[in-house]
Amino acid sequence: MTLLILTFWCQVILGQHQFDQDSLGAVHPFLHLESNTLILPGDTAGWTSFFCRIRQLARDSAGRLEVMHLGGSHVQGGSMSRQIRYRFAALVGDSTGGSPGFFFPYPLAGTNSPREIRASSTTPWQGSRSVKRDQPSPFGLSGVSARTDRAYDMVDLHYMDADTATFTGVRIFGRSLQANYTLAPLGWSCPDTIVSDSMAGFQQWTWSEPQRLLSFQILPATPTMQDTFVLQGIQYLHPGSRLIFDQVGANGASLASTLRCEGLAAQLQFVTPDLVILGIGVNDANVPNGEFRADRFQAGYDSLLTLFRTARPDVRFIFLTNNDTYYKRRQPNRNALAVREAMKELAIRWNACIWDQFEVMGGLGSIHAWHKAGLAKRDRLHFTPAGYTLIANLFMDAVEHTMASCCPPPTTAQP
Template sequence: MKKYRILSGLLAVFALLAGCRAHERKDSVRREAALRPLPDYPFIRYEDNTLQFPSGRADFDTLYHKMDSLLSTGKGKINILHIGGSHVQAGYLSHRLRMNFSTLGDSVMTARGVIFPFRILRTNAPQNYRIGFTGTWESCRCTKPNGTDTLGLTGAAVSTGAPSASLTLRLNPSGTSVWHFTRLRILGYANDTTAYPYAIHRGDTLLPQHDAATHSYLIHYPEACDTAHIRIHTGEGGRFTLTGILPENDRDGMTYHAVGINGADVPAWLRCHHLPGDLKLIRPDLAVFGIGINDANVPPQKFDPEQFKARYRELIALFKSANPHCALLFVTNNDCLLNLGRRHGKRTNPNTARVAKAFKELAAETGGAVWDQYHIMGGSRSSALWRGKRLMRPDRIHFTAEGYHLIGDMLYNAIITDYLQADGN
């Protein structure tokens, strides 16, 4: 009997060791499958492609616990909000991240995230959805401080009083079936009760439910859709202002929202009076802060790091008011050129390193993380090397589509590597 007990104990130990090795192999396979392959560029510091935590990481642990639950059980909802300027408005970077997260599992990504009819503003728009329009519209954006419209989550607004005004939305313009919604939440407001948005679906009129508390109009659909035909009822003298569109459904999963306005700095976003309420509607679990390159686009003597941080603290407070456990991720500016006029010409922007330092100090204050894009891409003057590989545009401020995709892959890898390491610990 004693020998039997010893043998049973040894077998149990061997089984445990074998199980641990199998678990390690599983984790290794999981890690390799999760990360995106990266091209071999010697000037990129891939070895430093990590998230930095100058102080605590409790909010990220909360986020990762929610990811554990979602990936293991399929239950729960996670909202990511990426906010910035032209790097975000273009849609290449944020959509790359959105689609990278979708590789974590079947149906991980559910709703598409907030969208806006940028073409009415006569500016560039993301290519991964389409919004056509009819009628006469006026527009406003947060980069113009004298705008009369009250702005919110998207940093822009379009308004109309035209009887012929309409919008046509297609979430899957490439013919795929990735995104669907069962209801549309139209963010905006009217000058009286005679003005409101409604939808036409298979010949039926779908009237909205007005939620005055969230400044939104909710339109329910009888089935899952990826296309919407929205019309604006204005009545006599009525006028409706639209500040964003949220395609929603009831499925559990992850939603990657991205809001960006060309030229936007931190004060521009603080100018959006409906932003606090819209953030409470989204209730982000992770904020990706990509605002900073426009704040730093000034002569060195005019950039004040303390003022920059003070303004960011105001913005952070809005996110924390919406969700006290929102994880904060600060993305440092990319290396870029600064135009100092005819006399001095263009030169490497010295403010970039100062913004990176300010972000690390903010992360230390708030328990946030920093992804040091500036250092990882190669540091000072590395934009010339990126331009040489056609990863940046001639202005050496903006990236090409290929460059944005690479940035999106590296940032995604940094987040997922940190998640897997936290999971292992």
């Protein structure tokens, strides 16, 4: 009965947006917009409370929402995550577009980066990913690391995104492998407090005034001491922000590579989102048709979500089914269908939502139409910036429609 009521409400809300949906469907007839809603296969009561809390944030000056987007190259590229952040910011009434929380400064690792993340160092650092078993560790939440053995090397980091560029605190996650190196802040304003946590592997600096540029230097214990410093991620702290957005993505990431990160559990004690958007699955399914192991996939997600729930018992999850892809650019990857079924079972087990990205974008083989429309790249796997923005908007339309069905907006009294 609950599911029937929810479906009815979704149809009502979708009807209110019918003009926009019709226009989009006319431009891109391959989309299955009738499927664009969140699927709630479990208990809806908790989700109703969660969505009402989000709606309340838009009316109250207190409180905040922290959202994490977790995935692979779709996240590392930045376009999809950026648009999701903007849309969530609008939902909670954050006029700044949302504030960055946890992220990795990809330029230090010599890899592609979201356009807003700028980072430079005096000398080149060596980048590694947990995806590559032969690359040096340790890794943390991000699944990416950058390392240097150069004492006195200096780093500048700037999040170039308009109103969200400031922070009053920062956690720098990383380790000196022999404990001979430490980090020293640089710049015009010295931190008011400096705290170190050796277990989670971070230094935390706080300022009384907002900062725009993060600069630091690698310092040895003695001038002749040698060591290696490994950077694992950055977390900006914004006590007054309504929306905090954690962007956690590494090219090629799978459940196996994510669980391989030694510092994952410890760092999740300090990066504690209210909602995690789960986009891991494309690389797990990038095997010949029929060779995808649903049992291993589900076991991997069970292990990962247990870590999140251990750190924060009330965290909510939304699974994104895989986008349609071609296996080795030759044929549609039917493993996406098996991933979707596996996620449905996981959603019941974890009382999570599902957004059926695979179906909404058009189903099996639809990535070809996306490519012809200029929305997907030639590899039939990744999207263009316009395609990522469209995917993000479709996802957020589903979130907003479902939120309205679970927690209808207050009606305005008539005079």
